[in-house]
Amino acid sequence: MMLQGFKHFSNVSGLEVNENKTEVYTASMKEEEVQRILNASGFTRGKMPFKYLGVPISHKRLGVKECMVLVEKMTARVRCWSSRNISYQGRLVLVNAVLLSIQVYWAQMFVLPKKVIHEIQMVCRAYLWSDNYFSSSGGYVAWEKVCRPKNAGGLGVRNLECWNMATMGRYAWALETKKDNLWIKWVNELYVKNENWWDYKPTQGCSWYWKKICEVKDVLKGKLSEAVLQNMHEYSVKSIYTILTDRLQKTKRLYDMGVATTDQCLICGMHEETQKHLFFECNYSKSIFRRIATWMGIQLSNMTVQSIMQWISRCRETKFKKQVYAMVLGALVYHIWRCRNEVYWSQYVSTVNNIVYRVQKDVIDRCYSVLPKKVSIANRGWLRELAVNVCR
Structure with a gap:
């Protein structure tokens, strides 16, 4: 069926599959079946892990070793900038606009290991305060305060862990709202089945990636109600990130989470309690x-x-x-x-x-x-x- 699909695509588009650049990757298949596919297609057999569109694809858990390429890319950028005598404000712009943007693509696909997030923060902190890619001394201000919004006294640097959760929350939202795409149908058929996704707990035999998505869903459950997520017509990473980084349990936030029955100020009762x-x-x-x-x-x-x-x-x-x-x-x-x-x-x-x-x-x-x-x-x-x- 797969080969028929390739042939139909070639007939319609005029494009041909390059056998020398095409590989077949298999998992949990008998050797005879694999060999039959290779003989029929003429493709070579690839080995895990491999990279696709710049990210590692593997049947094993994504480890620190695979993600350290992000830290290396950031370190290489900082080495280029360190000799240019850039001001604090200029370095802050580079941290926000360049360094933290390197991990955005990966953060939309994986829950990054905490050690990798810590290493990325170390590179950003060292460059911001000491104009270098490594510094053994601490910063002038706690990194937690640096990551606060500017209107809350911080520098507006993204909290990487919360940003990672907010971007990965898109998958939990898609499952909750039952979006019409192949991946949602597949995981519902394979994992969720007839259970309620909001209360679903992964079994021991599930894949590591699916367990991570369930962990993201549990994080969102601590901040939002099921009704709020269902009523989101479009998923907003910025809105979810704001909710994840807001620690003060105000009535407005409790109302958004579905805990409180009103968002009005408890003292005056006349305005939203922000x-x-x-x-x-x-x-x-x-x-x-x-x-x-x-x-x-x-x-x-x-x-x-x-x-x-x-x-x-x-x-x-x-x-x-x-x-x-x-x-x-x-x-x-x-x-x-x-x-x-x-x-x-x-x-x-x-x-x-x-x-x-x-x-x-x-x-x-x-x-x-x-x-x-x-x-x-x-x-x-x-x-x-x-x-x-x-x-x-």
Whole structure:
């Protein structure tokens, strides 16, 4: 049948099969059958593993050795760039646009081994901070923070593990939505059969590749509901990646996962509970921020984590005051999030005065517990004044 298909294709297109460049690959077949195919076709017999369209094809598990070619390609690129004295910003662009793009093609086909992902991150980190393909010293900022979006204080570098899961999630989505293609029909007939794909568990005898796809499906189950995946008309890697990298369990995210019944803010009940709304746009949070800003004797017009941290780093204040400002910001975020959880679990909303008092008390207690010995008289007086003006 296969040879008839080749012949029909040749008759229609005028193209002929080159016997010298065509090989036959077999698995779990009797030697007599293999030999009969070779005699009838005139093709030679190929051996596993082999490369097709640049990626390794093998009946065995994809190992670190097969994937190290990605690291070698990145290292070769970095060696070409290391002598060009490129700025940090320029190196960041090259990491995002070139180095991380090398693994994108593979990441769409395989779940890359964690050691390979770690090696790729090491090359990217070394080039970004030290302009080299290897560095024994750590970076100036934790790589986890570097991989955060720019609007969350990071550099926008992709988290490779989450990106790999997001790209491979396309297969789980195709199985869930029962796309009309040959591969979906084949795995349904061979593996899933009459079971529900969302609850399916692979058996011991399944192939390693199929088990990896099932692992990806389980990762998505922890972030999304079955209904959400079914309602996706087109699979969006960017949307799934955003969900996988978002760790804060806000109502909007819980609603998207099918856990919560609404996506509205638990405190005000008027808007979607996104991170930006909960901490900086909700009237409840705004009132707390205004009260604390007045207590600190400062004015803030644009309230986001990034803008506040930027203001703290640029303001003309002593190092001690800047540390206290950062401490106040951390306490605000903590207590607003704690208040939100109290509403979720106990249906109780603390008053603004209560939250303000908790923030002030935590900051003052913390300052006096870790107060350095070398603090100027002016700073001690400023801290004492803050303690006196704590809301009662």
